[in-house]
Amino acid sequence: MTTLSTDVYKQLAELNITLPPVSVPAAAYVPYVQTGNLIFLSGNIARKDGQAWVGQLGKNITLDEGKAAARVVAIGLVGTLHAAMAAKGKTLNDVTRIVKVMSLVNSTADFTDHHLVTNGASELLGQVFGPVVGAHARSAFGVAQLPMGACVEIEMIVELA
Amino acid sequence: MTTLSTDVYKQLAELNITLPPVSVPAAAYVPYVQTGNLIFLSGNIARKDGQAWVGQLGKNITLDEGKAAARVVAIGLVGTLHAAMAAKGKTLNDVTRIVKVMSLVNSTADFTDHHLVTNGASELLGQVFGPVVGAHARSAFGVAQLPMGACVEIEMIVELA
Amino acid sequence: MTTLSTDVYKQLAELNITLPPVSVPAAAYVPYVQTGNLIFLSGNIARKDGQAWVGQLGKNITLDEGKAAARVVAIGLVGTLHAAMAAKGKTLNDVTRIVKVMSLVNSTADFTDHHLVTNGASELLGQVFGPVVGAHARSAFGVAQLPMGACVEIEMIVELA
Numbered sequence: 001m002t003t004l005s006t007d008v009y010k011q012l013a014e015l016n017i018t019l020p021p022v023s024v025p026a027a028a029y030v031p032y033v034q035t036g037n038l039i040f041l042s043g044n045i046a047r048k049d050g051q052a053w054v055g056q057l058g059k060n061i062t063l064d065e066g067k068a069a070a071r072v073v074a075i076g077l078v079g080t081l082h083a084a085m086a087a088k089g090k091t092l093n094d095v096t097r098i099v100k101v102m103s104l105v106n107s108t109a110d111f112t113d114h115h116l117v118t119n120g121a122s123e124l125l126g127q128v129f130g131p132v133v134g135a136h137a138r139s140a141f142g143v144a145q146l147p148m149g150a151c152v153e154i155e156m157i158v159e160l161a
Numbered sequence: 162m163t164t165l166s167t168d169v170y171k172q173l174a175e176l177n178i179t180l181p182p183v184s185v186p187a188a189a190y191v192p193y194v195q196t197g198n199l200i201f202l203s204g205n206i207a208r209k210d211g212q213a214w215v216g217q218l219g220k221n222i223t224l225d226e227g228k229a230a231a232r233v234v235a236i237g238l239v240g241t242l243h244a245a246m247a248a249k250g251k252t253l254n255d256v257t258r259i260v261k262v263m264s265l266v267n268s269t270a271d272f273t274d275h276h277l278v279t280n281g282a283s284e285l286l287g288q289v290f291g292p293v294v295g296a297h298a299r300s301a302f303g304v305a306q307l308p309m310g311a312c313v314e315i316e317m318i319v320e321l322a
Numbered sequence: 323m324t325t326l327s328t329d330v331y332k333q334l335a336e337l338n339i340t341l342p343p344v345s346v347p348a349a350a351y352v353p354y355v356q357t358g359n360l361i362f363l364s365g366n367i368a369r370k371d372g373q374a375w376v377g378q379l380g381k382n383i384t385l386d387e388g389k390a391a392a393r394v395v396a397i398g399l400v401g402t403l404h405a406a407m408a409a410k411g412k413t414l415n416d417v418t419r420i421v422k423v424m425s426l427v428n429s430t431a432d433f434t435d436h437h438l439v440t441n442g443a444s445e446l447l448g449q450v451f452g453p454v455v456g457a458h459a460r461s462a463f464g465v466a467q468l469p470m471g472a473c474v475e476i477e478m479i480v481e482l483a
Binding site: 025027028029030031032033035036040041042043056102104143144145146147148149153155 | 197198199258259260261262268269270271272273274275276277279280283284287296297298299300301302303304305318320
Binding site: 036037038097098099100101107108109110111112113114115116118119122123126135136137138139140141142143144157159 | 347349350351352353354355357358362363364365378424426465466467468469470471475477
């Protein structure tokens with residue numbers, strides 16, 4: 001880490017964020033795969049009190065709740081990423097770029113603010129990794145339904161040193 | 162291939178799987194693209210008797226049928242991957258990792274078992290490539306509809322030696 | 323650029339296409355991220371007269387309109403790609419492969435021609451980059467809804483020299 005970089009753990013502490021442990025996949029896959037200097041993180045669904053955060057934007061989840069759910073998913077992904085880095089003898093400060101975020105918003109046919117919901121995740125990543133490392137490409141869109149009825153699911157591609 | 166690795170073709174034979182030929186894209190794109198040591202496989206829809214396997218989970222396709230459809234798609238992707246490797250003078254035993262699976266499940270608004278449907282593909286990949294090479298990151302979610310009305314569509318990113 | 327390659331700017335001129343400036347993200351992310359020799363372009367929604375091109379296939383957008391919208395999105399992505407290359411002192415002629423396209427079609431539950439809609443983008447990429455560089459892997463599917471009600475959203479992965 002150069003002296004000009006953001007210290008990710010200091011940022012997490014300032015945001016009062018305690019990283020959760022790696023979310024155990026609900027099925028026959030793994031939380032992440034590294035290939036070259038990229039880590040592909042599996043789609044994580046929003047959880048609340050250890051259960052799927054069930055609901056649909058435009059129906060029974062407000063924009064603010066959706067944004068909060070997206071933020072929670074991003075924190076979970078950072079937790080998984082921390083574990084992935086630790087397994088290589090590295091830390092979150094060795095992340096060189098959040099490359100790409102794909103955000104799936106469980107929404108009705110008349111809800112069109114998927115980008116604002118997803119900002120809950122994007123802004124968290126910017127706060128934690130800083131404006132350079134945290135600046136990512138992104139796609140966000142509405143889906144008919146998500147595993148276990150969750151309101152948001154997000155996957156991420158990350159570059160490490 | 163090291164002696165500790167899974168022999169993919171032996172696994173396929175034990176599972177009584179005959180790989181299909183490369184699925185010809187229904188449109189203006191190609192079945193796969195290699196960049197560096199990654200192969201990006203196009204989304205393949207489920208097919209039955211040479212036609213799109215039409216239907217929707219939660220409506221007229223059961224969970225077991227959906228899982229079977231996901232397995233069929235995965236077999237088709239392995240067939241395309243075999244052809245991709247052969248074009249480089251390589252075999253499926255030169256695949257070093259199934260990196261990422263994205264699974265789109267055509268489902269109603271009240272179906273929430275996309276992860277279980279997708280296990281049909283993930284488990285097949287684990288059986289064929291073994292627990293190390295076959296362990297992949299994954300996202301699965303419900304979509305409003307798929308090309309030609311298919312019940313499942315899956316795309317895959319693969320790493321080769 | 324070898325003499326056998328397609329000159330992208332000549333192709334654009336022949337197609338009477340003026341590249342738009344980089345589309346400013348509607349939210350907390352960036353238009354593209356480069357990692358190694360890959361550029362991940364954010365999902366771009368279809369726009370018309372500077373506004374989101376609102377509508378749904380199967381409801382109030384015809385197949386031809388959807389194809390035209392997909393073409394417009396692809397032109398916008400090429401505009402962003404031009405800016406990305408220029409920022410590195412390169413041009414679109416240094417693009418070595420359009421690797422992967424993901425196309426999200428805002429569609430009703432009974433619309434099944436997402437692949438034909440997406441051809442509006444795929445054919446444009448083939449015309450602009452030629453049959454070798456422009457040949458890409460692809461996934462296309464129907465989504466419940468898109469940011470700002472747009473009818474099509476497309477993201478792209480590109481390889482450069």
